[in-house]
Amino acid sequence: MHGDGLRRDPYLVKSIVHSSQLLSAFGTSGEALPLRVIATRSGLSKSMAFRLLYTLERCSMVEKVGENLYRSCIRPIRQKLFRLGYAAQGTDYQFSKEVSASVQRAAADYGIELISLDNRYNPKIAQRNADVLVREKVDLVIEYQTDENVAPIVASKYRDANIPLIAIEIPHPGATYYGANNYEAGLIAGRYLGRWAKQRWQSQVDEIVLLELARAGSLPRMRLTGTLAGVREVLPCLNECPVTYLDGDGQLSDSFESVRKHLRASRSQRILVGAVNDPSALGALRAFQEAGRAECCAVVGQNASPEGRAELRERGTRLIGSVGYFPEKYGDEVVRLALDILNRRPVPPAVFVEHQLVTPETVNHFYPNDALTQTQSSQV
Secondary structure (H helix, E strand, O other): OOOHHHHHOOOOOHHHHHHHHHHOOOOOOOOEEEHHHHHHHHOOOHHHHHHHHHHHHHOOOEEEOOOOEEEEOOOOOOOOOOEEEEEEOOOOOHHHHHHHHHHHHHHHHHOOEEEEEEOOOOHHHHHHHHHHHHHOOOOEEEEOOOOOOOHHHHHHHHHHOOOOEEEEOOOOOOOEEEEOOHHHHHHHHHHHHHHHHHHHOOOOOOEEEEEEOHHHOHHHHHHHHHHHHHHHHHOHHHHHOOEEEEEOOOOHHHHHHHHHHHHHHOOOOOEEEEEOOHHHHHHHHHHHHHOOOHHHEEEEEEEOOHHHHHHHOOOOOOEEEEEEOOHHHHHHHHHHHHHHHHOOOOOOOEEEOOOEEEOOOOHHHHOOOHHHHHHHHHHO
16 A cells, blocks of 8 residues: 555554565565665665665564675565566667666566567557557556657557556557656757857847657647747747748758758858757757858757767857756656556656756766766777
8 A cells, every 4th residue: 555545544554564565576585686676666765675674684574695685584475467568669769779778677677577569660560569569468558659640549559458558758648648848848948048149149149940850749849839938038039030940850860951951041140949859959050060150050959868968078069958858767767657557556647757958067967977888888
């Protein structure tokens, strides 16, 4: 029993309930687990899990078998083992890879069987994968596909099979949403662009260019709506400034071509650029660089993905910031949300990630291990 149930029942001894949660983290006899995994599986904070482990160890119900490993001395509490389906967006972009890796890590930490399929950014494959997961009779599906037009079809397959659905980043009818607070993320980007222009260009801006991902639908476009609102909030004088929307399809190459073509016709000398994601931001930046007009732009991206962070570290870059989504943290939140749904605990219709702006000055604060990761990758 959790949450409100604990608070309502005056006869429950909370410490025993918490101890039961902790002991349920051990799935098999002899299983040795680190504190991090025990806290994750039991849904307890690390500090509470540590105190309970210390107490249970003194009571000979748990034993410490290593520097940070614990093993239960009693027969594991049997729990229903859930099977989750995960339909990944694809592997072309690092952001998607990090989301998938975090989901797989979290499933392993919770001792959950995860059936993973790859949508490959293809709406037809996404529909076929939905059929596969329905046939597999999974308990719940985590869906990550970005085509708004396919979302109702995919969602209806799971609804007809009575399988709960969590949709990552793109809403699906009837699904619990997990992902970006797109308008808020856009506001963060726009306000920063406005402050930058106020300080560097004395509020003199000739044009605002917004790079969208049209096929993903209205929700991701809210990032750009928020960006424009954020710029105008800081600089009301730009309410009449020309705004140009270009479809870069969320990709570097398409964004490069769209901005390259636009620059041939535009004579604007000071252009603020808001992009739907980092590949689009980098495509726009490369187009300005090719045209010899890099000093004419200031660009803000979304996601703070590895390629965006690498650019933020470049000396004199005109990518002045990227709004962080921290996909490496998605898995734990999504799997916990899945368990809440399956255990019939109340969940909100939407759970948003916490966004923060990553800039050339703060990128090493948020991601201090990037250099180490890149060194390891180069050695593989």
